[in-house]
Structure formats: C-alpha cells, structure tokens
Amino acid sequence: MTSAPIPVHVPLVTEPMGILASLQAARRNVLAIIPRIATMQPMVSGRTGKRWHMVMDPGAIRHMLLDRLDDYPKSLVTKNLLRPAIGESLFIAEGAHWRWQRRAAAPVFSHRNVMNLAPIMTAAAERSCARIAAAGPRAIDMAEDMVRTTFDVIADVTFSGDGTFDADEVHKGIDAYISEAGKVSLFDILGFPDWVPRPGRMVSGNAVRQMKSVADAAVEARRARGPDGVPDLLDLLLEGEDPETRRRMNTAELRDNLLTFIVAGHETTALTLGWALYLCAFDQQVQDRARAEAQALLQGRAATGEDMAKLPYIRMIIDEALRLYPPAAMVSRTAMADDTLCGREVKKGDTVIIPIYALHRNHLLWDDPDAFRPERFSDRKAIDRYAYLPFGDGPRICIGASFAIQEAVIVLATLLSRFRFTPVPGRRPDPVMILTLRPEGGVWLEAEPVG
Template identity: 80%
Template sequence: MIPTDISLPVHVPLVDEPMGILASLQASRRNILGIIPRLATTEPIVSGRTGKRWHMVMEPTAIRRMLLEEVDNYPKSVITKALLRPAIGESLFIAEGAHWRWQRRTAAPVFSHRNVMNLAPIMSAAADRSCDRITAAGPRAVDMAADMVRTTFDVIADVTFSGDGGFAADAVHQGIDAYIAQAGKISLFDILGFPDWVPRPGRVMSGDAVAQMKRVADEAIEARRARSQTEPDAVPDLLDLLMDGEDPDTGRRMTTAELRDNLLTFIVAGHETTALTLGWSLYLCAFDQSVQDRARAEAQSVLQGRAATGDDVARLPFIRQIIDEALRLYPPAGVVSRTAMQHDTLCGTEVRPGDTVMIPIYALHRNSRLWEDPDSFKPERFADRKAIDRYAYLPFGDGPRICIGASFALQEAVIILATLLSRFRFTRVPGRDPDPVMILTLRPEGGVWLEAEPMPQP
C-alpha cells in the first residue's frame, strides 16, 4: 500500500472507482482510508450510496455549518456511537445535547491553561526517560512509534493517578486495545445501517475485556474517594479535578459511572493520539534531514542540554510547525462521521435525514483546492496560521465539540519532540517505512523504525 514515489512521505493511495457494499466492507476492515475516493482531494463534496446515502464534505464553509452553525443537526454518526459506546458509555466523546453540555461544562476547568502548565514537569520527565531508553538501546534501530506510546502513556498515567500504584493502568490500556482490535473494525451490519441493538460478533467477543476494564476503573475511583478523606491535602491530579468538578450552572457532579466513562476516554485520547502525532513527526523529520537540522538547532539553542519545559513551548515555534504539519498529513482521526437529522443543503447537494455525512479529514488536509503541494512535508506552511482557513485544518475538530484536551496534547508533543531532537539525529531504516492504516485512529503500521545517533550538546 505504500506509494513508490520516494520524493514524498508515505501516503494512502485513494480509490478511483466507486465500490459496492462488499468491496467497501473489505477495504474498510483493512484501512478505513481505503474507501476515500481520490475525488475527495480535488472536489468540495463527493456523494454516493453504499447501503445508505453518504456524503464526504471538503468545503470549509460547509464544514463550518456542520461543526458550528448547525451542530445539533449533525450528531456523531450511528456507526461511531455503535463502535465506542460499549467501551466508553455516554461520555463526553459520545454524548449529545444537554447530557453532553453539562459534562463539558464540568470537565472544562480540568484542562485550563493553569492546570495544563502544572502538568508540564511530568511531560518533561517522561521525555527524559524516553531519551534514556534510546541511549540504552545503543546503535540499533528503535521503533519510535512504540516508544512514543510508552512515553505518552507514562504521562497520562501519572497526571491521572499521581503514580498511584494501586491502579492497574496497564490493564485498562490493554482492555481498550483489545476492544478496538476485536470490535473496532466496521461491521457489515454498520454499513447496511442495521440498528445498534443487533449484536455485532466482534463486540460480543470483546465484552469480557470491557467489563474487566470498567471494574478496574470503578475500583480506582472508589479508592480515590477513600483517599481524599484521609489525605485531603494531596496535590490534585486529573482524577481529583474531575471528581471535584461540578456543573457551574446546576452544581451537578458526575456519578461513578460517568467519571469512569470519561476517565477511560481521557486515558485513551490522552495518550494514543499524542503518541501517533509524535511517531509521525519523528518519521517526517527522518524523511527530511534539513527540517530535522533546523529543528535541532532551535531546540538546542533553547534547551541547552536539558529537557523542554512548559515555559519553553512558546520559544519553539518551528518544533510546533513540525507537529502541525504531521497532524495535517497524518491526522489521528482521519475520518469524522455524522448522521444528518434534518433536511439540509451542503455545497449545493441535498442532504436528507438519516444520511451519513463524513468529513474525511485525511482528504481535507490533502485537498489541492486548499493546500499547495498537499502531499509534501512543508512545516513552514504553518508559519502564518492566519493564512490557513480554520475549517481547512481540523486535527482536533472545531466548534463546541473541539477536542477538550488539545492544549494538553500540543504542549506534551512540543516538549517531547524538542527534547528528542535536541539530543539525537534520527535516520530511516531502508525498507522499513511505516504504512498509514486507520481502523479507529491513523497508525503507522509496521512501526516507525529509526536509528538514533547521539548529538553533541551546546
């Protein structure tokens, strides 16, 4: 699946011919991006029927309408909810309407700038530990995708549970991974539009993993409630902040089940997406050594041999541009799917109630109407963010449902990438470039295998 054009970073070959139901099913179970037509990189909208009517929208004005102006008319799609509800319930990621709004109001203060900055030392320490592991590996190649998963999981476990050894965080992570592996692939029933109550075999098989994962999380929440009684002066972490949060309008607090579902959402979203961004960023820096050299010069001049901190982030603009460009080329959520509730018109196309309306972010970010030389790696295109249409670039979504942890993720990514690039030169391993594959998130299949050469420090 990896293109042979060595002048461009790896990308997914999109399809030229319409696919039927079975072909779509086979393609989507292998790689969801494989169902995106090439037209989506040149046109404002593409429509078709695969069991049910669907539209792919790549026009910023229409996307703004979906995500901001008529957001209640475009809730998350039935397929998205069916895939995720068994694992994360009616958490912020899935909930709609009033139930979503009160959870969002309650959780928003947890991710305030002050709280995110307070968590920066944990990110710096995790970056240092990653450097230690790379050094210990010696001259052999390292799968940096796997190491970034470990690094960002260290961060989310620490900021969520303050290193509480009583919580089996790995069990939760493994449980969610098992669920995604078994149940996350689109079912033929989903494509045909069968209702949620019709059992999907993969999701039935993964039920035990989900039940165990939820038990572990419930036990952690109850243990924390008990600890808060005996250690009232402990420094609050993410779980404490979430437990203490209340809806400013009503005073309502989350129940144990609501806390658990949101906690599981934050654990997964709080580390895997950032790990993916870092893995792809390192691959791209190894792909273009001139970009890596410029980034290293910036990082070394600011860091002077130490790990990056929260205060350094604003002084590392080119590192941030690399991350922005990696999120453009390899957005963790490569496709966003909605279900239309009412009649509407998008880009002159009729949208009917029940239609699936997708924003193929992978194609949006590579649409030649919006981006010059869209398949190339050019971090400098983000030097002037005001020149980029807000709805042409959506790594974190937008509108009221924009990712609540975006500032947390960007701070973490800049801290870790700057620290790594300041200390090592990364080079690709011939024949081992990653393959961009999306099931639930856009992962570098096969890993990001890089050789790391220690660099002299200023």
C-alpha cells in the same frame, strides 16, 4: 509543484467501488474507500448500501460542526462501537447530557492546570531518551516507544502516584477493546446495511469489565483519600461541577470520562509523535533546523511547559504531522433533518462524512498538499479554521487539545535535541486507519546521540 520526494500516503481510489469492493478495501484500511476526487472537490456524494456525502468545504463543515450541531450528531455506529468502553461520556453524549459534562470538565483543561502537569511530560521525555540511549545503535520502533511514553504521562496525570491504579491492566484492556472494536467499525463507517455480516460483532467484554473495575476502585479510593500535592486529572474532575446546575459527576460518569481521556489522550498523542519522528527522519533538513532550535534553547536539559512559546518550529512540525496524518482521519455524522450543503440536497438519515485525511490534502485548500512543509504553519491566521481539523472544531472541539500539543512539543523537542533519527532502509510505515490512523509496521529509526 515541488519535485521533492513525498512522504508515505494512502493511495486513494480512482474508480467507483461497489459494496463488496468497498468492504474488501475497508477491511484493510478504512481510508482506502475515499475517492481521489475528494482531494479535488468540495463535496462528493454516492450510495454504498445507503446514501452518503463526503464534505471537504470549510464553510459546509462549519455549518455542520457549529451552526447546525444538533442536526449532525455522531453516527449511531460510532456511539454503539464505543459506548461499551466509555459509556455516555463527553465523547459520546449529546444535547443537555453532553453540555453539563462539558461545563463541569472544562476547567480541568485550563491553561494553568495543563501547565501544572507539564513536569510529568518532561519526566516521560527523559525516560524515553534513556530507553533510546540504552538500545545503543540498534533500530528502534519509535511508534511503540511513543505509545509507552504517552501512556506513562496519561497514567501519571490521571492517577498520580496512586497505588490502587494498575496502569498495565487498563492499558491491556484498552488495547484488547480497540483491536476488537476496530474490526466492527470497518463495516459501519459508511452505514453499510445491517444485512452485511459483521465478523466480531460481539466484542469481548472481559477486558472492558476488568478495565472499568480497576478504574472504579481508583475513583472510590481517591474520593476517600482526597488530593495530595499538585492536583491530577482525577482530583480536578472530582472537584468539577457544572457552574449552572452545581451538578457533579458520580463514580460511573467520572470513570467513563477518565477512560475517555486515557484512551483518547495517549494514543492520539503517541501517533502524532510517531508520525512527526518519521517525517523528521524523512527530511533531514527539517530535522536539522528543529534540532538547532531545540538545542539553542534547552542547552542539554529536557523541554518544559515554559519552553512551549520558544519552540515555534517544533510546533510547526507537530501541526504538519497532524495535517498529513490526523489521528481521527475520518468522522461520520447522521443528518437528522433535510439540509443543503455546497448547493446539494442532504436528506434526513443520510450519512455525512468529514474525511479529515482528504480535507487536509485537498488541492483547493492547500498548496502542494502531499508534501511535508512545516513552514506552511508559520502564519496560522492564513489557514482557514475549518480546513484544518486535527481536533475537530465547534463546541465539540477536543477538550484536551492544548494538553496534547504541549506534550507533543515537550517530547519532540527533547528527543531531537539529543538524537539524530535516520530511516531504516526498507522499513517504511504504512498509514492504515482502523479506529485511528496508525503507522502499520511501526516507525523504525536509528537514533544517533548528538552533542
């Protein structure tokens, strides 16, 4: 075991909690309800209002996400929470309705299309560098800057140069909705019974209505105008059709999927970059090695899509940040049929949770799991596919995973090649999950330009 310092982590519970204690813990941080034993065992079961199981065994997770996908749909809680904002889009839909949308949208995220969008990511990385340089020697909240950087990217690749799209209006709507929806999710993640009061059950609809009307107007305007130059996500979705049925998305379906990509596509990548920068500041040796790799290749320019394969250590840092701080750190499913997982009985109606945060720190699967060691990803084939799930897996693996990784590598390589990041004393981020695993308090770093 290493004696090196450990980066910030969530203190997991060591004593069983009753329903009220669970509620109090979850109100602040949903990961606080994970028992520490979940990092030592393949499966943990209990009852908090209703029967639940946490599954950390890769074979059992494969069974749920691949072999018996239809028997473990996303929990009703998850769907009810997000449906007002993103409708029956890819993230929520099940069965045939999900399958045709997935077939229609898959070509949008082909390697060629993702590479075509790389210049937008490069330009956003340059703007981030300019903001950091302009801030001078003052400490900067890099978590906040990464949100701005990745929203710049998603707004540009979704509605490139489209004057009908008010990015700020959509951003405000998303933030307002997530902050309200998060208050609800805390009480539902373990399937607490309905008699437990849910403050904020009625999510304010104004922000969502405004967000949808802005997006609808942009979709209709583009449909009338047609593509111009390199096709963006909206062009590609408008062209997309299900190869089996030839069905295309109508305006509402297009809008719901675009909003899904905007919500999922900017915040998760921003979080990954914020945590990666925190970790690089935490371990200067890792940062030095990454900088040497980036500077040798880039020679002062910003990273591009073509640089991806030549930045293996930067990619390892991204992978390790996603292991330690997965944006979707806990997912919840409802068992639709009786089953057996890890030799244990699962009843129809049980809540089955994959606590990805605990899976990624499970001592049965990872050596020294709380330590920051990017080199553990030097041989990806040595890692069990279902032990590492930053983007989920099976047929419902995140459709934008390659887009997110490309963006994260381009931005991180560019920033590390130009600045040395050091922590601000007394300003450590606190990993807190509401809907996503955010660095509460921000990632405050000092950035010193390097030659």
